[in-house]
Amino acid sequence: MKSLAELQAIKDKMKDKVVLREGSAQKRVVVGMATCGIAAGARPVLNAFVEGVSKEGLSGEVAVTQTGCIGICQYEPVVEVFEAGKEKVTYVKMTAEKAQRVITDHLKGGKVVTEYTIAAYAK
Amino acid sequence: MIRAQVLICGGTGCTSSGSHKLMESFETNLKKYELDQEVKIVQTGCFGLCALGPVVIVYPDGTFYSRVTEGDVEEIVSEHLLKGRIVERLEYKDVTDDLKNKADVSLNDTKFYRSQMRIALRNCGVINPEDINEYIAMDGYAALGKVLTEMKPEDVIQTLLDAGLRGRGGAGFPTGMKWKLARTLVNDGGPKYVCCNADEGDPGAFMDRSVLEGDPHAVLEAMAIAGYAIGSNQGFIYVRAEYPIAVKRLQIAIGQAKELGLLGKNIFNTGFDFDIDIRLGAGAFVCGEETALMTSIEGNRGEPRPRPPFPAAKGLFMRPTILNNVETYANIPQIILKGAQWFASIGTEKSKGTKVFALGGKINNTGLVEVPMGTTLRQIVEDIGGGIPNGKKFKAAQTGGPSGGCIPAEHFDVQIDYDNLMAIGSMMGSGGLIVMDEDNCMVDIAKFFLEFTVDESCGKCTPCRIGTRRMLEMLTKITEGKATLEDLDKLEALCYYIKDNSLCGLGQTAPNPVLSTLRYFRKEYEAHVVEKRCPAGVCKALLNYVIDPLKCKGCTLCARNCPVGAITGTVRNPHTIDTTKCIKCGACMDNCKFGAISKK
Numbered sequence A: 001m002k003s004l005a006e007l008q009a010i011k012d013k014m015k016d017k018v019v020l021r022e023g024s025a026q027k028r029v030v031v032g033m034a035t036c037g038i039a040a041g042a043r044p045v046l047n048a049f050v051e052g053v054s055k056e057g058l059s060g061e062v063a064v065t066q067t068g069c070i071g072i073c074q075y076e077p078v079v080e081v082f083e084a085g086k087e088k089v090t091y092v093k094m095t096a097e098k099a100q101r102v103i104t105d106h107l108k109g110g111k112v113v114t115e116y117t118i119a120a121y122a123k
Numbered sequence B: 001m002i003r004a005q006v007l008i009c010g011g012t013g014c015t016s017s018g019s020h021k022l023m024e025s026f027e028t029n030l031k032k033y034e035l036d037q038e039v040k041i042v043q044t045g046c047f048g049l050c051a052l053g054p055v056v057i058v059y060p061d062g063t064f065y066s067r068v069t070e071g072d073v074e075e076i077v078s079e080h081l082l083k084g085r086i087v088e089r090l091e092y093k094d095v096t097d098d099l100k101n102k103a104d105v106s107l108n109d110t111k112f113y114r115s116q117m118r119i120a121l122r123n124c125g126v127i128n129p130e131d132i133n134e135y136i137a138m139d140g141y142a143a144l145g146k147v148l149t150e151m152k153p154e155d156v157i158q159t160l161l162d163a164g165l166r167g168r169g170g171a172g173f174p175t176g177m178k179w180k181l182a183r184t185l186v187n188d189g190g191p192k193y194v195c196c197n198a199d200e201g202d203p204g205a206f207m208d209r210s211v212l213e214g215d216p217h218a219v220l221e222a223m224a225i226a227g228y229a230i231g232s233n234q235g236f237i238y239v240r241a242e243y244p245i246a247v248k249r250l251q252i253a254i255g256q257a258k259e260l261g262l263l264g265k266n267i268f269n270t271g272f273d274f275d276i277d278i279r280l281g282a283g284a285f286v287c288g289e290e291t292a293l294m295t296s297i298e299g300n301r302g303e304p305r306p307r308p309p310f311p312a313a314k315g316l317f318m319r320p321t322i323l324n325n326v327e328t329y330a331n332i333p334q335i336i337l338k339g340a341q342w343f344a345s346i347g348t349e350k351s352k353g354t355k356v357f358a359l360g361g362k363i364n365n366t367g368l369v370e371v372p373m374g375t376t377l378r379q380i381v382e383d384i385g386g387g388i389p390n391g392k393k394f395k396a397a398q399t400g401g402p403s404g405g406c407i408p409a410e411h412f413d414v415q416i417d418y419d420n421l422m423a424i425g426s427m428m429g430s431g432g433l434i435v436m437d438e439d440n441c442m443v444d445i446a447k448f449f450l451e452f453t454v455d456e457s458c459g460k461c462t463p464c465r466i467g468t469r470r471m472l473e474m475l476t477k478i479t480e481g482k483a484t485l486e487d488l489d490k491l492e493a494l495c496y497y498i499k500d501n502s503l504c505g506l507g508q509t510a511p512n513p514v515l516s517t518l519r520y521f522r523k524e525y526e527a528h529v530v531e532k533r534c535p536a537g538v539c540k541a542l543l544n545y546v547i548d549p550l551k552c553k554g555c556t557l558c559a560r561n562c563p564v565g566a567i568t569g570t571v572r573n574p575h576t577i578d579t580t581k582c583i584k585c586g587a588c589m590d591n592c593k594f595g596a597i598s599k600k
Helices: A004-022 A035-040 A042-055 A096-108 A118-122 B012-016 B019-032 B070-083 B132-137 B142-150 B153-163 B175-184 B207-214 B216-230 B244-259 B290-297 B326-338 B340-344 B377-384 B418-423 B442-456 B462-479 B485-501 B505-509 B512-529 B557-561 B587-591
Strands: A027-032 A062-067 A079-083 A089-091 B004-009 B039-044 B056-059 B063-065 B193-198 B234-240 B264-267 B272-281 B321-325 B354-361 B367-372 B394-399 B405-408 B432-437 B545-547 B597-599
Touching: A004 B004, A004 B132, A004 B142, A027 A035, A027 A042, A035 A042, A042 A062, A042 A096, A062 B070, A079 A096, A089 A096, B004 B012, B004 B019, B004 B070, B012 B019, B012 B207, B012 B244, B019 B039, B019 B070, B056 B070, B063 B070, B132 B216, B132 B244, B142 B216, B142 B326, B153 B175, B153 B216, B153 B326, B153 B340, B175 B216, B175 B321, B193 B207, B193 B216, B193 B290, B193 B326, B207 B216, B207 B244, B207 B326, B207 B354, B216 B234, B216 B244, B216 B272, B216 B321, B216 B326, B234 B244, B234 B290, B244 B272, B272 B290, B290 B321, B321 B326, B326 B340, B354 B377, B367 B377, B377 B394, B394 B442, B394 B512, B405 B512, B442 B462, B442 B512, B462 B485, B462 B505, B462 B512, B485 B505, B485 B512, B545 B587, B557 B587, B587 B597
Parallel strands: A027 A062, B004 B039, B193 B234, B193 B321, B234 B272, B354 B432
Antiparallel strands: A027 A079, A079 A089, B004 B056, B056 B063, B264 B272, B354 B367, B394 B405, B394 B432, B545 B597
């Protein structure tokens, strides 16, 4: 170890791996991963969220988890975004590409992607 | 990409309850459900809740699973990790009332963790102790970097003095003062040494082991800081060979630190060299005493020597040496990073920071807790410790193991710090806290600790070698109902004589358990002596088992289970016990289905 910068480099590289354990996440992205969700293609969506969140450097504030069936199987893959003090947002018929936009617009930009929400589909 | 992590406790407590088997089982099941690329298994150090081990935590949810068995693993993988449904039957949910309705309870919401404040244990149960990179991710070695590049040795010492850090090994000597003396007393250009006391010997204390197992790099980093502060290039960790997991993790940690150049030559390109070696102790209690420990490192028989000269002037190999306890070291990197003021703002006027306690005895949550100094015994026992099992009443707590004393129920609300404990005749000690309820006999407890010190006395000085043995004989006489009131006075006088005349801390503190129980529970001693009775029903020689003829149905079960044939009677008629034959094993009482047998 020859410099503080070298130490900092290791720290930055590792931060993603341990930040999960701090429980500091403000937002939770929950992907429906019951039989219906998996059959409709929830796995690539989940992977897209996990990778995207890490790539955008949001690991400290966004936790990506999965859940079971919430009863609207016709809309799967379903993704819910929870944020303290705000109403839950439910995205439906998700794909990996749509996930990318949710990450950049909603999770990073704070703007809900209205056209993907259940409200837009249920009309 | 990793989206979830499964943390499995690999401390000694959970290892002995089978956590290594859980690791294997998780690995197989994650492969089976094709999750091995997205869920990572991490082996950590102690979480503290040893009574509920093996413990598993799943992040990012922070779900705390307790008493997990191999058979539960598949359910956790297929339900929680695959489908995201928490396995509620395994979840530990002992929370305060206001959180009862909260859907997802995280670890920090539980009663056990809520009142805790973790400085020394901050990484225990959070990082993988066998991976230096995880320690670095948690600000590891940043304090060493700061010290070497920005601070003068004098500044480091001043920071510790300002922080008010006192030795966590028991005596509570100011750490900064110790370092200052070692820096200034002798300056002849010769070597100085930094030693770490990991010879945790008190029965019931295991915080040092847990720190070494859960966060070994914190100790290494602090020792290097100490080396810089006093002008030393060599450290020694004296750890008992009975701690195999701690020793292994230390070896791994030292290897990794050397590989990254955080130990060795020219650290951070500042010209500072520091190396650490491990010395294994054979587990003699006396080797926790500083001069005996150094004598043992030198390769001699572990016996203390008179002080002065103090180690700060003539310690290891007769060179200036500092010796600090594991928990003391574990606090230091945080003090350097967050500042003396931060640390000094925690705790009481003369005892700063936090203290780790090992809870044991009659308590629900056996385990490790870290609380700010000044927390009351009641908070520790009732809130964090979960109270006493079976609704029994709190009688006393023993702090400081065989060197400490008991705190009776009347001092249940005393704020625990070095000076308050000293004032009520106990001492902080290394932090073992053994809780006793109404079924414990205080004379018997004192006798237990005396048996320990008699065994562990090194034999070098007479007051300790012979005095403690005489004390034990007197205590035995008392528990057998053969003592007189005069013996009690003799016992007390002998206690003070041993305290005043012993060579080292072992002998000087050995009478403490007797003195403090005499102080608070003299009536119990007198009951043994005058009435020939043990109020708690522990001392066998003073007990008689009797059968209540009104309750006895004459089922003959007791007679059939008595190993010495002391019980006689005919079927369907009350039985009797011949007290001259009875060996007081209690088998009859355990077997009676009608509660007809009692101890008197």
